[in-house]
Amino acid sequence: MTITFLILAGLTIAGTVAAMGLRNLIHCVLALTLGFVGLAALYMHLGAQFAGFVQILVYIGGVAILAVFAIMTTQSAEPVTRPGSAPFWVAGTLVATGVFAVLAWAIHGSGAHGRVLPAEPVVTAQQIGFALMRGYVLPLELMGLLLTVALIGAVVVAIHERGESI
Amino acid sequence: MSHVQMLDQIFVIVKHWLLAYVPAGWQPLASAVMSVVPVLILFPLLFAITTVLERKGLARLQNRYGPNRVGPFGILQPIADGVKSLTKEDIVPRSADQMVHLLAPLLLVTAAFLGYAVIPIGRGMVITDMNGGVLFFFAISSLVELAVFMAGWSSRSKYSLFGAMRAIAQMISYEVPLVLAAVVVIMAAGTLSTVSIVNAQASYSGIFPHWFVFTPWGFTGFALFMVAATAESNRSPFDLPEGESEIIAGYYIEYSGFKFALFFLGEYLGMMATSAMAITLFLGGWAAPFSFLTWVPSYFWFFAKLLALICGFIWIRGTLPRLRMDQLMNFSWKFILPMTVINIIAAGVWRFMPMGPWRWLVCSLMIAGPFIVLGRATSWQGKGVAVRKYRYAE
Numbered sequence: 001m002t003i004t005f006l007i008l009a010g011l012t013i014a015g016t017v018a019a020m021g022l023r024n025l026i027h028c029v030l031a032l033t034l035g036f037v038g039l040a041a042l043y044m045h046l047g048a049q050f051a052g053f054v055q056i057l058v059y060i061g062g063v064a065i066l067a068v069f070a071i072m073t074t075q076s077a078e079p080v081t082r083p084g085s086a087p088f089w090v091a092g093t094l095v096a097t098g099v100f101a102v103l104a105w106a107i108h109g110s111g112a113h114g115r116v117l118p119a120e121p122v123v124t125a126q127q128i129g130f131a132l133m134r135g136y137v138l139p140l141e142l143m144g145l146l147l148t149v150a151l152i153g154a155v156v157v158a159i160h161e162r163g164e165s166i
Numbered sequence: 167m168s169h170v171q172m173l174d175q176i177f178v179i180v181k182h183w184l185l186a187y188v189p190a191g192w193q194p195l196a197s198a199v200m201s202v203v204p205v206l207i208l209f210p211l212l213f214a215i216t217t218v219l220e221r222k223g224l225a226r227l228q229n230r231y232g233p234n235r236v237g238p239f240g241i242l243q244p245i246a247d248g249v250k251s252l253t254k255e256d257i258v259p260r261s262a263d264q265m266v267h268l269l270a271p272l273l274l275v276t277a278a279f280l281g282y283a284v285i286p287i288g289r290g291m292v293i294t295d296m297n298g299g300v301l302f303f304f305a306i307s308s309l310v311e312l313a314v315f316m317a318g319w320s321s322r323s324k325y326s327l328f329g330a331m332r333a334i335a336q337m338i339s340y341e342v343p344l345v346l347a348a349v350v351v352i353m354a355a356g357t358l359s360t361v362s363i364v365n366a367q368a369s370y371s372g373i374f375p376h377w378f379v380f381t382p383w384g385f386t387g388f389a390l391f392m393v394a395a396t397a398e399s400n401r402s403p404f405d406l407p408e409g410e411s412e413i414i415a416g417y418y419i420e421y422s423g424f425k426f427a428l429f430f431l432g433e434y435l436g437m438m439a440t441s442a443m444a445i446t447l448f449l450g451g452w453a454a455p456f457s458f459l460t461w462v463p464s465y466f467w468f469f470a471k472l473l474a475l476i477c478g479f480i481w482i483r484g485t486l487p488r489l490r491m492d493q494l495m496n497f498s499w500k501f502i503l504p505m506t507v508i509n510i511i512a513a514g515v516w517r518f519m520p521m522g523p524w525r526w527l528v529c530s531l532m533i534a535g536p537f538i539v540l541g542r543a544t545s546w547q548g549k550g551v552a553v554r555k556y557r558y559a560e
């Protein structure tokens with residue numbers, strides 16, 4: 001466990017914890033963005049450069065901006081005060097502990113823990129491109145079709161009818 | 167090593183010479199610092215030159231003198247500007263979100279600087295040669311949008327919020343064609359690494375270079391890329407986010423003193439980074455324009471091309487009026503975006519056709535035909551030329 005890993009892990013955890021804890025929704029989104037940056041840096045630290053860049057491109061350039069827009073167009077920018085109710089906290093902690101326990105148990109039992117891994121293969125963007133265009137071309141195309149359908153649906157929902165006043 | 171090569175590699179040689187004095191354990195860190203610090207000094211310096219160049223150039227276009235009081239011909243104006251913005255009072259609105267208000271300009275400048283990590287400014291002169299360099303560049307530029315939003319929202323002013331909204335809508339719309347225009351080069355070079363892309367263009371047939379701009383798809387891609395880059399850096403004619411007559415100065419209206427200067431710096435650094443990426447992708451990076459000019463150091467060519475593109479930006483700013491919001495969006499989604507997709511198809515056809523004049527003819531027609539059809543369809547809206555109706559201003 002290197003110092004770099006510890007710093008990045010700390011950044012990610014701090015960002016996500018702040019995203020849950022802060023009162024102002026916009027602050028929450030910005031803190032979550034910090035968590036996304038930390039995650040992207042962790043990917044790069046593990047040698048998955050492509051995944052890291054795509055994480056930044058999609059989650060910061062897309063998701064964070066979208067979340068910010070959604071909050072601003074649906075709510076006033078004033079800070080909201082949410083009383084933290086006790087049952088909510090208890091339930092949340094229980095669910096989180098349960099998920100963590102299951103994941104930890106699965107990882108521990110999988111045999112990946114403690115095994116000496118061979119030197120990690122360097123995956124270039126070119127290899128990912130070949131895999132997507134040759135082996136997985138059908139899933140890729142289906143995904144594209146699904147997104148196009150979603151896009152057209154969004155336009156149909158948002159478009160003004162003819163004659164309707166704007 | 168001949169003198170010509172020596173001059174070309176002088177900075178690399180000096181760096182290795184200095185690095186030999188550093189203890190072995192510290193060498194990676196020292197190497198990184200020695201690569202980053204020159205970029206951190208050089209490009210703000212270029213920004214200073216650009217500001218005076220822009221003010222002088224715009225003044226010429228508008229029949230004025232421009233700044234001519236500080237130093238000979240006003241070339242020391244940036245120093246005066248810098249001192250002025252450093253000594254000005256830093257005013258933060260009382261209702262502003264103090265923390266976010268402070269972080270926004272810092273994030274903007276950081277994001278603008280990060281893009282330079284993958285720009286090769288000379289032969290063997292790049293901070294990191296990443297495997298996915300082009301992707302890194304576009305990923306980082308999406309951080310700018312977040313910084314713009316933070317600035318606009320934290321100021322708690324309706325003008326800055328409107329400015330931020332406009333800026334983000336515009337940046338998202340033009341980021342798509344910007345990336346798609348770059349795709350043709352990635353297809354042709356077969357790599358995402360900026361260094362490999364430049365190397366793929368650094369050969370000559372006869373005296374002429376193999377730059378990607380000298381192909382039908384490359385020329386179209388370059389033109390589309392530059393239009394999208396102008397919009398992406400919020401420059402005229404796409405400067406709605408800071409439209410003075412409507413929303414005063416957009417998202418940085420509530421900033422003063424040095425924070426305002428940081429916004430200015432970030433904006434120009436972003437413009438220069440995108441221009442540098444255009445040079446890397448289409449204009450051969452540091453490669454000389456003719457084979458008999460290869461004795462001139464590679465970094466000279468890079469900065470010459472960069473200054474030429476900046477002058478182009480200034481010229482356009484002095485020439486074209488500002489677009490309306492609907493024109494901006496129509497232009498992006500109905501013209502630029504389809505053209506980039508057609509350009510990608512043309513690049514694919516070019517790749518698989520045998521070399522010769524037929525390849526030129528087919529690809530040129532594939533681009534020119536849709537260009538004319540799309541241009542007519544979008545500019546006349548299918549109604550022919552008519553007196554413009556104003557929906558909201560009767």
